[in-house]
Amino acid sequence: xxxxxxxxxxxxxxxxxxxxxxxxxxxxxxxxxxxxxxxxxxxxxxxxxxxxxxxxxxxxxxxxxxxxxxxxxxxxxxxxxxxxxxxxxxxxxxxxxxxxxxxxxxxxxxxxxxxxxxxxxxxxxxxxxxxxxxxxxxxxxxxxxxxxxxxxxxxxxxxxxxxxxxxxxxxxxxxxxxxxxxxxxxxx
Amino acid sequence: xxxxxxxxxxxxxxxxxxxxxxxxxxxxxxxxxxxxxxxxxxxxxxxxxxxxxxxxxxxxxxxxxxxxxxxxxxxxxxxxxxxxxxxxxxxxxxxxxxxxxxxxxxxxxxxxxxxxxxxxxxxxxxxxxxxxxxxxxxxxxxxxxxxxxxxxxxxxxxxxxxxxxxxxxxxxxxxxxxxxxxxxxxxxxxxxxxxxxxxxxxxxxxxxxxxxxxxxxxxxxxxxxxxxxxxxxxxxxxxxxxxxxxxxxxxxxxxxxxxxxxxxxxxxxxxxxxxxxxxxxxxxxxxxxxxxxxxxxxxxxxxxxxxxxxxxxxxxxxxxxxxxxxxxxxxxxxxxxxxxxxxxxxxxxxxxxxxxxxxxxxxxxxxxxxxxxxxxxxxxxxxxxxxxxxxxxxxxxxxxxxxxxxxxxxxxxxxxxxxxxxxxxxxxxxxxxxxxxxxxxxxxxxxx
Numbered sequence: 001x002x003x004x005x006x007x008x009x010x011x012x013x014x015x016x017x018x019x020x021x022x023x024x025x026x027x028x029x030x031x032x033x034x035x036x037x038x039x040x041x042x043x044x045x046x047x048x049x050x051x052x053x054x055x056x057x058x059x060x061x062x063x064x065x066x067x068x069x070x071x072x073x074x075x076x077x078x079x080x081x082x083x084x085x086x087x088x089x090x091x092x093x094x095x096x097x098x099x100x101x102x103x104x105x106x107x108x109x110x111x112x113x114x115x116x117x118x119x120x121x122x123x124x125x126x127x128x129x130x131x132x133x134x135x136x137x138x139x140x141x142x143x144x145x146x147x148x149x150x151x152x153x154x155x156x157x158x159x160x161x162x163x164x165x166x167x168x169x170x171x172x173x174x175x176x177x178x179x180x181x182x183x184x185x186x187x188x
Numbered sequence: 189x190x191x192x193x194x195x196x197x198x199x200x201x202x203x204x205x206x207x208x209x210x211x212x213x214x215x216x217x218x219x220x221x222x223x224x225x226x227x228x229x230x231x232x233x234x235x236x237x238x239x240x241x242x243x244x245x246x247x248x249x250x251x252x253x254x255x256x257x258x259x260x261x262x263x264x265x266x267x268x269x270x271x272x273x274x275x276x277x278x279x280x281x282x283x284x285x286x287x288x289x290x291x292x293x294x295x296x297x298x299x300x301x302x303x304x305x306x307x308x309x310x311x312x313x314x315x316x317x318x319x320x321x322x323x324x325x326x327x328x329x330x331x332x333x334x335x336x337x338x339x340x341x342x343x344x345x346x347x348x349x350x351x352x353x354x355x356x357x358x359x360x361x362x363x364x365x366x367x368x369x370x371x372x373x374x375x376x377x378x379x380x381x382x383x384x385x386x387x388x389x390x391x392x393x394x395x396x397x398x399x400x401x402x403x404x405x406x407x408x409x410x411x412x413x414x415x416x417x418x419x420x421x422x423x424x425x426x427x428x429x430x431x432x433x434x435x436x437x438x439x440x441x442x443x444x445x446x447x448x449x450x451x452x453x454x455x456x457x458x459x460x461x462x463x464x465x466x467x468x469x470x471x472x473x474x475x476x477x478x479x480x481x482x483x484x485x486x487x488x489x490x491x492x493x494x495x496x497x498x499x500x501x502x503x504x505x506x507x508x509x510x511x512x513x514x515x516x517x518x519x520x521x522x523x524x525x526x527x528x529x530x531x532x533x534x535x536x537x538x539x540x541x542x543x544x545x546x547x548x549x550x551x552x553x554x555x556x557x558x559x560x561x562x563x564x565x566x567x568x569x570x571x572x573x574x575x576x577x578x579x580x581x582x583x584x585x586x587x588x589x590x591x592x593x594x595x596x597x598x599x600x601x602x603x604x605x606x607x608x609x610x611x612x613x614x615x616x617x618x619x620x621x622x623x624x625x626x627x628x629x630x631x632x633x634x635x636x
Binding site: 020 | 217218220221222227228229230233234237238240241242244245246247333336337383386387390393394397401444451455458459462499502503506509513
């Protein structure tokens with residue numbers, strides 16, 4: 001429920017956490033752990049790295065929380081913005097050593113090689129297609145459809161206007177559609 | 189084939205980006221995206237995540253100060269005489285009463301706006317916290333946070349049309365931005381400084397956009413203070429970018445940064461086009477063109493991984509689409525600058541493709557616009573671009589009122605400083621004799 005709208009309980013937790021209450025912050029962490037992890041995983045493509053980065057993001061949130069004010073910016077969008085910055089920083093420090101494309105692990109949800117191949121083929125193709133896109137395109141698609149954020153929240157997370165996000169998503173979907181078709185052609 | 193498909197797709201959806209949701213094929217793709225988002229952290233990580241994070245959290249506000257624990261220990265051990273204990277209790281009662289009254293005011297002041305009675309308390313607490321912070325990096329971060337608060341206050345004050353309040357908040361915003369910028373040019377650029385610089389660059393870029401949005405909504409009497417805030421932010425952002433470019437490990441990273449900054453300029457260009465700010469739009473587009481030209485020159489003379497080149501090619505294609513969007517929204521007086529930016533972007537893409545395929549670049553040299561000046565940093569002076577009409581909407585520049593402090597970053601050469609447009613080193617030789625280094629004419633320099 002928290003992930004859809006800021007409840008009173010969430011606001012109280014944020015207030016307590018901002019005042020230094022670690023347990024309240026722990027509750028927020030548990031609530032947002034999976035969506036933030038999922039977002040980061042889709043951006044970095046490697047499980048262990050995504051776990052490390054998720055923890056790092058929440059450490060940064062803890063440091064910045066006393067500066068957070070509601071002011072119409074939803075906590076969730078603010079959280080994703082910090083996650084976005086962490087991913088960008090991470091990409092900048094890692095880009096010289098490891099190519100992003102090589103980091104995707106194929107075993108997610110696998111019960112065995114054959115089952116994986118059958119069940120995840122389309123998803124895997126889609127992920128590969130996603131990876132070929134411009135970083136901004138990846139960002140907007142992951143935030144919208146993987147993280148399930150509204151256009152307004154994506155705008156906050158990406159530091160753009162809502163109109164720009166809609167236009168970006170429009171172009172990103174077109175690019176993904178073409179890239180996905182190419183990936184399908186490749187394996188045929 | 190794929191291109192035709194994309195053209196057909198655009199045709200079907202042109203003019204109504206939202207209509208893609210009714211496209212069966214794309215709807216299926218979106219559903220697939222959402223359905224495939226089932227990845228989860230490992231069970232072990234999930235099990236221990238909370239405990240491990242809480243162990244790593246630094247204390248912010250200790251529930252029991254150490255001196256209190258010390259006193260309690262003494263009391264429990266019977267080392268405090270009864271009369272002394274009574275005196276202590278009275279003293280503590282007095283202190284708590286005073287603190288409660290003061291703390292209440294401080295707490296209540298958190299939402300205060302300029303012009304309200306508790307606003308000075310709010311600023312006083314912030315100043316006090318800054319004064320108590322010895323670490324210059326932490327102080328820089330605090331200045332960024334407080335500048336962000338002032339922006340928020342300006343947003344709230346817009347609703348009331350309180351021009352005097354906006355000016356107060358804008359003046360404080362300028363102070364904090366200048367102070368944050370001052371932390372970016374230390375004697376030693378260590379990892380902490382670079383992290384702060386990176387954060388500052390992103391924040392300043394975001395604030396520039398936010399201020400354009402504010403100017404769009406603000407009453408005329410607030411334009412002066414908001415313009416100054418905008419100009420200060422632009423200076424600070426440029427200074428941060430110069431530090432990042434100077435500290436870049438190699439030309440590849442420098443090219444990557446230039447493209448990133450060019451990308452951010454385009455985002456601002458879209459907002460300025462919407463606002464009808466021709467002068468600023470021309471300046472931003474000139475900055476964009478210069479960065480892409482410099483990135484292209486760097487890419488040309490550096491060995492770049494093929495995967496990265498492909499990314500840059502895609503990015504520059506994306507720029508072309510955005511510029512087409514800007515062209516649709518912008519005043520006619522910005523047409524020349526937009527056309528130049530598109531030409532530069534397309535040439536950049538050709539450079540990338542030429543490197544990937546090993547072919548020569550066709551067509552005339554790309555340097556068709558005004559001469560560019562700084563080698564790695566952004567321009568400070570207004571671009572010598574095409575003539576522009578006077579602004580139609582709220583003016584963003586030139587700033588009105590007291591002068592804005594100059595950036596504390598590395599010095600940026602004045603226009604016409606004698607460096608060739610394609611030089612990528614300060615004072616370095618011009619590899620193309622006034623032409624881009626990839627120019628394939630007779631006797632022209634070849635790619636290293």
